[in-house]
Amino acid sequence: MYLTLAFHQKLSGFPKFQMCLASFQRMTYRLIALTFITSLCLADISISNAEEPPISIGILATLTGDSAAAGANCGDGLDAARALYAPGDKVDNRKVRFIYADSKGQPAVAVSEFQRLASIEKVSAIVSQRSQSTMAISPLALSMGIPLMGIAGQSDLIRKNPHAFRSWPPAETEAKKLAELFPRWKVERVAMVSVEDEYTLSLRDSLREALRRYGKKLVFDVTILPSDNEYATIAAQIKQTNPDLIVCNLAIPQNGAFVKKLREMGIHTRIMGNFWISLPDFLNTTGREAAEDVAVAIVDDSAPWLRRAYTQAHINAAPSVLGYTCFVALAAILQAIERTPVPVDRHSLLETLLKTEQIQLPDQAIALRGREVIFPLLLKRYHGGVMVPF
Numbered sequence: 001m002y003l004t005l006a007f008h009q010k011l012s013g014f015p016k017f018q019m020c021l022a023s024f025q026r027m028t029y030r031l032i033a034l035t036f037i038t039s040l041c042l043a044d045i046s047i048s049n050a051e052e053p054p055i056s057i058g059i060l061a062t063l064t065g066d067s068a069a070a071g072a073n074c075g076d077g078l079d080a081a082r083a084l085y086a087p088g089d090k091v092d093n094r095k096v097r098f099i100y101a102d103s104k105g106q107p108a109v110a111v112s113e114f115q116r117l118a119s120i121e122k123v124s125a126i127v128s129q130r131s132q133s134t135m136a137i138s139p140l141a142l143s144m145g146i147p148l149m150g151i152a153g154q155s156d157l158i159r160k161n162p163h164a165f166r167s168w169p170p171a172e173t174e175a176k177k178l179a180e181l182f183p184r185w186k187v188e189r190v191a192m193v194s195v196e197d198e199y200t201l202s203l204r205d206s207l208r209e210a211l212r213r214y215g216k217k218l219v220f221d222v223t224i225l226p227s228d229n230e231y232a233t234i235a236a237q238i239k240q241t242n243p244d245l246i247v248c249n250l251a252i253p254q255n256g257a258f259v260k261k262l263r264e265m266g267i268h269t270r271i272m273g274n275f276w277i278s279l280p281d282f283l284n285t286t287g288r289e290a291a292e293d294v295a296v297a298i299v300d301d302s303a304p305w306l307r308r309a310y311t312q313a314h315i316n317a318a319p320s321v322l323g324y325t326c327f328v329a330l331a332a333i334l335q336a337i338e339r340t341p342v343p344v345d346r347h348s349l350l351e352t353l354l355k356t357e358q359i360q361l362p363d364q365a366i367a368l369r370g371r372e373v374i375f376p377l378l379l380k381r382y383h384g385g386v387m388v389p390f
Contacts, residue, residue, distance in 0.1 A: 077323030167329035175206035177297035256285025
């Protein structure tokens, strides 16, 4: 040790040695610094990847209850969109969680499930099917800053909630389309039966306005509860007013039973109804003969790409109007996630959705204007047990 120290002291007297030693020290310091910086960067990347949580999307639908068939149709469309735009539950390598909740078609249950989705599951957006549920949770979604994509026809949804979007024709649009049949059918006297529901009441009010614009007379106008089933009494009252058009604006289980009772009582007046009349439940209840010529105004779900999307997602059911609109609703959110910088949260996703002007579908683009998907409507009627265009 003493020899080494002495040798070092002797060499230190030479300038070249001192230069080499200083150079070596500088290289050592640089190597240490570079190693430290590299370690920090790798640690930062590792922490970033570990801490970036999946993006959670809540799905609130009528999975059970009287409207379970509608929830199933919506679910098919959601599954098709999920398979196409989030294969492996990933969007642009970002993991997405889809959390389903059952509203049972009841506002109180919908609110309870919303609280779970918002507070426990920490969802960044919610897709909500059915007006009753959507309108019940809308004020809560607004207060918590959660983007809400509603498959709901209630007119006030996007008017009262600046964070809400609609993937369904509003009641005013549906009423205007149905009113096109007034001159075609030479309608003068109208009887209308509605049920207490966010969607049907909005449609009722819009139809009243349409009748006023066309100068038609509303000779019978009653609103019943979802639990009411005294159809014979209502039919007898309608018969006394002698209308040339009956508007059947009831709930899914009621529409078919009421129209069947009308026909059984010998009332063969023309009938138009709300969207729910287009669901299979209606025809299953009325039978072909009673359903003949009953008219609705609905979204066109005949696009070939939709059937292909169902097939690719291994969905055996045929595409439906609800399936189509739910497909578009989820597609809008998933495409917004793809365009939103990391990290994706409620606020950033909302900002992206607010800037969205169109949703890209497999063979076409559909407009999103004023936070509302623009769905053209078709007039259709039952003929021989199937729905056909006018």
